[in-house]
Amino acid sequence: DARVTQTPRHKVTEMGQEVTMRCQPILGHNTVFWYRQTMMQGLELLAYFRNRAPLDDSGMPKDRFSAEMPDATLATLKIQPSEPRDSAVYFCASAPGQGPHGYTFGSGTRLTVV
Amino acid sequence: LAKTTQPISMDSYEGQEVNITCSHNNIATNDYITWYQQFPSQGPRFIIQGYKTKVTNEVASLFIPADRKSSTLSLPRVSLSDTAVYYCLVGDRGGTASKLTFGTGTRLQVTL
Numbered sequence: 001d002a003r004v005t006q007t008p009r010h011k012v013t014e015m016g017q018e019v020t021m022r023c024q025p026i027l028g029h030n031t032v033f034w035y036r037q038t039m040m041q042g043l044e045l046l047a048y049f050r051n052r053a054p055l056d057d058s059g060m061p062k063d064r065f066s067a068e069m070p071d072a073t074l075a076t077l078k079i080q081p082s083e084p085r086d087s088a089v090y091f092c093a094s095a096p097g098q099g100p101h102g103y104t105f106g107s108g109t110r111l112t113v114v
Numbered sequence: 115l116a117k118t119t120q121p122i123s124m125d126s127y128e129g130q131e132v133n134i135t136c137s138h139n140n141i142a143t144n145d146y147i148t149w150y151q152q153f154p155s156q157g158p159r160f161i162i163q164g165y166k167t168k169v170t171n172e173v174a175s176l177f178i179p180a181d182r183k184s185s186t187l188s189l190p191r192v193s194l195s196d197t198a199v200y201y202c203l204v205g206d207r208g209g210t211a212s213k214l215t216f217g218t219g220t221r222l223q224v225t226l
Contacts, residue, residue, distance in 0.1 A: 042217070102148050
């Protein structure tokens with residue numbers, strides 16, 4: 001089965017440090033999403049791209065978060081500087097632009113900011 | 115984006131059929147209904163998607179009435195491994211605004 005690959009799986013960092021999370025979408029999928037999941041807020045959409053262009057990042061704190069797709073095989077989510085409230089599981093998902101398919105999610109990056 | 119409402123939790127015994135209903139009163143003409151399943155420490159997994167009437171796959175069935183203001187996910191003969199959170203979402207499947215917003219989901223607990 002085709003998979004969305006996220007790295008790292010776990011990350012512990014100190015407050016103020018930069019964190020970069022990476023995602024390799026499924027080959028041929030032109031839509032990529034970043035979600036954040038916490039117990040309190042559930043799954044929140046942070047940003048999404050189509051054909052590498054950002055379509056919506058309104059769910060993302062602009063002052064510290066940034067999302068990019070340097071190429072079709074890599075999406076990155078960066079937090080600088082990180083804060084304890086950023087502790088969460090960050091999921092990347094990809095989908096084909098059209099057709100009867102749902103999103104395919106990665107296994108997530110569990111971020112802990114201490 | 116259409117808002118969805120579903121029960122917070124459900125309990126079932128192994129071997130029973132489970133039906134989870136989701137309300138989406140302001141669903142738009144272009145919206146599809148999609149269900150996801152999430153196990154602890156994993157990302158959500160696509161289960162089924164439909165637009166109207168009934169859709170069935172190897173995992174579940176999805177029933178959508180004519181007015182499309184609700185939908186029911188049916189899991190036949192659940193097992194312990196079906197214990198998970200189930201999310202109902204509505205969204206435009208292929209348009210420029212095809213992002214999906216997750217609600218709180220339904221936590222299904224299956225016991226012996």
